[in-house]
Amino acid sequence: MDEKRACIALSIASGLGPVGVGHLLEIYGTARSVLKAAARGLPDNIGLNKGQYAALSDVGLLTDRADKEMRRLEECGGEAVVFSDDAYPDLLAESYNPPFVLYTCGDRSLLSRPSVAVIGSRAATKYGRRAAFSISAGLAERGVAVVSGLAAGIDAEAHSGCLYGRGKTIAVLGCGLDTVYPRSNQKLYMEIADKGLLVSEYPLGTKPEPFRFPARNRIIAGLSLGVVVVEAARKSGSLITVQYALDEGREVFAVPGQIDSVKSTGTHWLLQQGAFLVQSADDIVTHLQIGTAAMDGQSSLSLDAIDLDPVSKRIFAAIENYPVSRDQLLDVVELSPAELSKHLLLLEIEGFIEMLPGDEVRRIGSDSH
Numbered sequence: 001m002d003e004k005r006a007c008i009a010l011s012i013a014s015g016l017g018p019v020g021v022g023h024l025l026e027i028y029g030t031a032r033s034v035l036k037a038a039a040r041g042l043p044d045n046i047g048l049n050k051g052q053y054a055a056l057s058d059v060g061l062l063t064d065r066a067d068k069e070m071r072r073l074e075e076c077g078g079e080a081v082v083f084s085d086d087a088y089p090d091l092l093a094e095s096y097n098p099p100f101v102l103y104t105c106g107d108r109s110l111l112s113r114p115s116v117a118v119i120g121s122r123a124a125t126k127y128g129r130r131a132a133f134s135i136s137a138g139l140a141e142r143g144v145a146v147v148s149g150l151a152a153g154i155d156a157e158a159h160s161g162c163l164y165g166r167g168k169t170i171a172v173l174g175c176g177l178d179t180v181y182p183r184s185n186q187k188l189y190m191e192i193a194d195k196g197l198l199v200s201e202y203p204l205g206t207k208p209e210p211f212r213f214p215a216r217n218r219i220i221a222g223l224s225l226g227v228v229v230v231e232a233a234r235k236s237g238s239l240i241t242v243q244y245a246l247d248e249g250r251e252v253f254a255v256p257g258q259i260d261s262v263k264s265t266g267t268h269w270l271l272q273q274g275a276f277l278v279q280s281a282d283d284i285v286t287h288l289q290i291g292t293a294a295m296d297g298q299s300s301l302s303l304d305a306i307d308l309d310p311v312s313k314r315i316f317a318a319i320e321n322y323p324v325s326r327d328q329l330l331d332v333v334e335l336s337p338a339e340l341s342k343h344l345l346l347l348e349i350e351g352f353i354e355m356l357p358g359d360e361v362r363r364i365g366s367d368s369h
C-alpha cells in the first residue's frame with residue numbers, strides 16, 4: 001500500500017480526526033505504518049480513546065473505502081495531496097494541526113503561490129462587498145492569490161474580485177469537493193474549479209455541517225501570509241480565523257467600516273488591538289513585501305481611447321470596477337431612466353460593462369479591450 005492511499009484511508013476513518021492521526025504519526029512515522037499496526041491490533045497504552053480505536057478496527061474496510069474514494073476523486077477531476085507530498089504547501093505544513101490530506105480540484109500549483117486571505121461577514125453590507133471585491137481585484141493584479149471560504153457575502157466577493165482581476169483564487173470548503181455550499185455560489189464554484197483551486201480536508205460526500213467551518217478556517221489561515229478582515233461583528237466566525245492566524249504568526253489586516261455599523265464592530269476591535277488598517281491592496285502587498293506594483297491606470301480604461309458618443313462616455317466614467325446601482329448612476333449622470341437604459345445596453349453590447357442581479361452594473365476588465 002502506498003502512503004497516499006494509506007493517508008486517505010486514515011482521513012475517512014470516522015472518529016479518528018486530524019489530532020488522532022497526528023498522534024499516531026508521531027508514534028509510527030507514516031500512515032502505512034499506522035495501518036499495519038492497526039491490522040495487527042494497536043496496544044492499549046498509546047493514548048487513544050474508545051472511538052479512535054473503533055475507527056481503526058477494520059483496516060480492510062478502510063482501504064477499500066480509500067480505493068473507492070481515489071477512483072471517485074479521479075472521475076471528478078480531483079486529486080489528493082497528502083502531507084508527505086512535495087506539493088503539500090510549506091506554510092500549511094508548519095501550522096498547528098495541519099490536515100494530512102487535502103482534496104483538491106483545479107490548479108494545484110496555487111498551493112505554493114504567495115496568498116492572502118480575504119474574509120468577513122456572510123450578511124455583508126454593500127460597502128463591505130464593494131471593499132472585498134476591490135481589494136481582491138487589486139491583489140490579483142499584483143500577482144497575489146486570494147484565499148477565502150466560498151461563503152455568501154464577503155467570501156464570494158473576494159473570490160469574484162480576484163477572478164475579475166485576472167488572478168488566482170483558492171476556495172477552502174467546509175464540506176466535500178462534490179458539494180456546493182451555499183447553492184447560490186454554484187456558478188462561482190465552477191469558475192474557481194476552472195480558473196483557481198478548490199480545497200477541502202473532507203472526503204467526497206461530506207455535508208456542510210456547522211462544526212466543520214471553524215476547522216476549515218484554520219486551513220484558510222494556514223495557507224495565507226496574512227488575513228484581511230473586511231466586515232465582521234464582534235462575535236463573527238472570521239475572528240476564529242484571525243486567532244488561527246495570530247497563533248501561526250501571520251499578519252492581520254482590517255478594513256474600517258461605518259462607526260455605527262454592527263457589522264464592523266469586529267474589524268474596529270481588531271484595529272484597536274493593533275491590526276493593520278487597509279484601504280487598498282497596496283497597503284497589504286507593501287507591508288508583506290509580496291506581489292508586484294500595480295501600473296498606473298491598470299484597472300481603468302482611457303476614456304479618450306473609447307469610441308463612444310459623449311453621453312455614453314459620461315455614463316461609463318461614472319461606472320466603477322465594483323457593482324454600482326442604476327439609482328446611483330441616475331443621481332450622477334442626470335438622465336431619464338429610459339435614456340440611461342438605452343446607453344447601458346450600448347455599453348453592454350460593446351463589452352465595456354456587465355449587468356448584474358439587483359439592477360447593478362460594473363465595468364469589465366480592461367485587458368479585454
